Amino acid sequence: MNTIADTWDWLTTASHWAGDNGIGNRLLEHLFLTAVCLGLSCLIALPVALVLGHLGKGGALAVNISNIGRAVPTFAVLVLLLLSPIGSYGSWPTIIALVLFAVPPLLTNAYVGMRGVDQDVVRAARGMGMTGRQVLWGVEVPLALPLVLTGVRIAAVQLVATATIAALAGGGGLGRIITAGFNLASTPMVVAGAVLVALFALVVEGVCELGQRLSPSWARGGT
Template sequence: MNPITDAVVWLNDPDNWQGPQGILSLTGQHLWISFLAVLIACAIAWSLGLWLGHTGRGGNAVVVISNASRAIPTLALLTILSSIGAWFFGTPATVISLAVFAIPPLLSNTYVGIRGVDPDVVDAARGMGLSASQTLWRVEVPLAIPLIAAGFRTAAVQVVATTTLAALVGGGGLGNIINLGLGQQKSGVILAGGFLVAVLALATEGILALAQRMLTPGRVRRKTTKPITADPAGAAA
């Protein structure tokens, strides 16, 4: 049989869907690791992005942090953390590495989204007596939500696709299926594992795209359909 036929046969075997190393269990592990990584990245990137965007300072800092995070190879960081000690081996190392990987799109989109709010609207809010924090949460954040959601969508899909690397350091997830195929030299199993990861990433993209569309007002939707890739420093001007 060719690899495609082998993959179809393997995926249709009920035994491969059950148990601690079954597809359902590994998918749950994959999503849990991805969720933790994105959650940590959001806590860091959103806090920093909102503060810098609101104060109008730190455009260069956003560029430096984003570029530095992108420059660190996820696999290299994963390997380094796993070698530090037993506590980091497996899921903790994977979560930290993926969180670093997810920070750039979250940070840059949040910063640019806040800085992109019409200054006249902000001035009007302040003229009505709103405090700095009230202006941020009642005016700037709601108007920046489309771009913030776009950054979240990009980060989440990237993390789901990259969580496959967890299997290399004893973590869970669908990468274990690919490792199994490599160990057994069965290209059909490798193909099946890759297919499952691709389906999960596409499903994540579709669900978050729908959520982003629901969060974006109709007249803004046409202007904000893609994540921001422009240099955040330009937004500070």
């Protein structure tokens, strides 16, 4: 019970929210890192998934290869990158490790969404004279969008939770609060950092869910 009270006291202390090491700045760093990694992951995974899903070839192999990344701990990838020549390039080891972690759900959901499009609709579109590009962007992508957005939401929440490893490589983010708490043997500080990460992940989940609910019905899989 004392730990809960001490953690609350730590979180409600104004000085802990200000400055370069304050919660406010660490939260912005965490948000920036998550956004950058999510953006890069989408740029890598979504074009591959959409094209392979449209062609109907090679997608299963690409999904299986990307899913191998789920079996490899992100921390292990980060350590290997830090020990490699890439380790001297600032935040890039962390970014690469997180991008590799976020690609599988994006690729899998987008590909499954594309392959789940009703083929009768696709054939009807082709029968109307639509080109392959028009079928892709005018028919398949809109119908697959609900699963694509679900993959983005899953990746975003996972990145928020996993971006705490940036602190292990000297980066910023809420993970720095947790590591600082361990260094200072401050249990309330460690718990506070963990609580902040969990709350941030819930907020991101809620924002993504709200955005999908407020989107047009076709983006939600409606009619």
